[in-house]
Amino acid sequence: MTTATKGGAGTAHTRVEGRDKVTGAARYAGEIPFADLAHGWLVLSTVARGRVRALDAEAVLAMPGVLTVLHHGNAPRVDTGFTGMMGVPPDPSTGLFQHDRVPHMGWPVALVVAETSEQAREAAEALVVHYEREPHDVAFSARRESEAYPLDGHVPAVMEKGDLEAELAASAVVVDAEYTTPEEHHNPMEPHAAAARWEGGRLEVVDSNQGTGWVAGELAHLFSLDPASVRVRSEHVGGGFGSKGTRAHQVAAVMAATVLQRPVRVVLTRRQMFSLAGHRSPTAQRVRLGADANGRLRALEHRSLNQTSTVHDFVEPSAAASRSMYAADAHHTASRLVKLDVPTPTWMRAPGEAPGSFALESALDELAERCGVDPIDLRIRNEPAVGPVSGLPFGGRNLVACFREGARRFGWAGRDPRPGLRREGRWLLGTGMAAASFPVMAMPSTASVTAETDGTFTVRINAADIGTGARTALTLVAADALEVPADRVRVRIGDSDLGPAMIAGGSAGTRSWGWAVTEAAEELRRSLAPGADIPPEGVTVRSDTSRALGALAQKERHSFGAQFAEVAVDPATGEVRVRRMLGIFAAGRIVNPLTARSQLVGGMAWGISMALHEEAVRDRASGGLYGADLAGYHVAAHADVPHIEADWVDDRDPDDPVGIKGIGEVGIVGAAAAVANAVWHATGVRHRDLPIRPDRVL
Ligand code: MOS
The missing domain is CATH 3.90.1170.50 (Aldehyde oxidase/xanthine dehydrogenase, a/b hammerhead)
Structure with a gap:
């Protein structure tokens, strides 16, 4: 990977604070000195x-x-x-x-x-x-459904379209399956x-x-x-990851x-x-898909049961992702909550979409098998023209392009769909795929850009760089808008005195901040006469995107992706090894390919971890967790993560001044389903409960 020092958005660029981080000059909250602390x-x-x-x-x-x-x-x-x-x-x-x-x-x-x-x-x-x-009660299970209630979180808890039962009854093929994902923890x-x-x-x-x-x-x-x-x-x-x-x-x-x-x-x-620090709720999900013999969906039902604490309602909207993915005559999606004596869950990377996509994309694979249709063809057959439930136009939907590019790069063509046939010594081999999506948002932000007397520029915006490279991305965005090399731009972030701005969350940080930075920088560029004298305090232009965002047309906006995995399964030990993964994303304009790739690969590695390793086990007797540390809570380690490739198709958002959509969370979405579908292809056994531990494989 080459890195440019002067190029703007679209050029690979190492982190502007990278040297400070590796030399220890960058100080973190736990180590910044204070007198009399x-x-x-x-x-x-x-x-x-x-x-x-x-x-x-x-x-x-x-x-x-x-x-x-x-x-x-x-x-x-x-x-x-x-x-x-x-x-x-x-x-x-x-x-x-x-x-x-x-x-x-x-x-x-x-x-x-x-x-x-x-x-x-x-x-x-x-x-x-x-x-x-x-007495306490921490026992989450699908059997708690009778006590559960719906609650609207950032999306409605229940959405319905059409007559689900009638469409299911009229379907030639019905998949009715239950999936579970365990309590998971983000531990930055x-x-x-x-x-x-x-x-x-x-x-x-x-x-x-x-x-x-x-x-x-x-x-x-x-x-x-x-x-x-x-x-x-x-x-x-x-x-951070939401915590x-x-x-x-x-x-x-x-x-x-x-x-x-x-x-x-x-x-x-x-x-x-x-x-x-919060956690991801365990989920018990039920997906019912009804289709014609050729795989066209008539009915899509996705219900998710999640836990919250007794003191606060938090919704992991696992079923919500199913509202945007596939066309069907009838849709029914619902997220419900059961209150237990557990810590309050919170946002954890791709809240809703990560566990929800495991259930939906696994069920799609089951439907493909039952219909005798290739899993990619099945998805393309059910590609919606508008939001399947909302009826709104899509603000760009390049999912099919991701499937095609992914299939080409992964070598999907000619795949024998029959499971359990490929052997390499003691290993059974299989491949699987899944789709990914995550909503695209932009939130009001303010920024200022100052032209300094020495020909450099200072950008001030209350952004947060939680390790993603946001500071560097904003440097490139500002350099483009100012039409100057990136090494003439410095970016100040992470201080509430800098004014209101979006948080690093919801995959919406860089889009929201980039919008505000671009507005201020472009106005500054236009207002600066060439060769004009800059006063000692510099020339500053401020922006506030509240009004611009209010005028955004109502659309279904998502980043999309196609995940591919190849696994090897040892039926004697139950060991599952992911051999390679490929993710192709349509996630808007990529500002910094170097850090964007890291972000997507990180999400996919986390998907492997979710598929095979992560599981917080609550002890019903004490109400606490077994092994509440990084020794007891297994995460994928280096040896578990094979060659992962992440790339993207051209996908600019025409409604965004930079073309950005968002890449923060889509990388984990669908990754666990791709692995689980590959395990089925290798072994002929469906794994509907995560993680796919050796004892479950045996
Ligand atoms: Mo993300 S879970 O919105 O930090």
């Missing part, structure tokens, strides 16, 4: 339901270095009754120490603050908490960490998050502060900094992240 350590409940009866705080207050112990009896009050910038209430764990109730294992019950991190940890581990235990490499201090009447929080404006706004609400008096910074972030919003650690740090009137940092441990 104290350290907080959270104490988490060891029961899954009940009340805190008493805490023996006196004993630990006498330990070396201990400054205070905060708990429900003495903590500052916070207000959680609001809707944050992303349109959802704050996570319930931000209502820290507000009552004595324990709603799940690993709920924060106290914060011990000490002079050093080691002293805080020692005291936190010594703190005796007395509980009044109540960099743990959640925040340092808070009061500085000249302002609250300053140095954090690791996906949007400083989002967190600053929520902290202002929580502590009833003037939003202008809260500043959150998050310059470098070692991964890095406002959570217990920032609130704990702010509480302690307020009580002690000195800077306090709280860092979550890897184990604490398993109850405080």
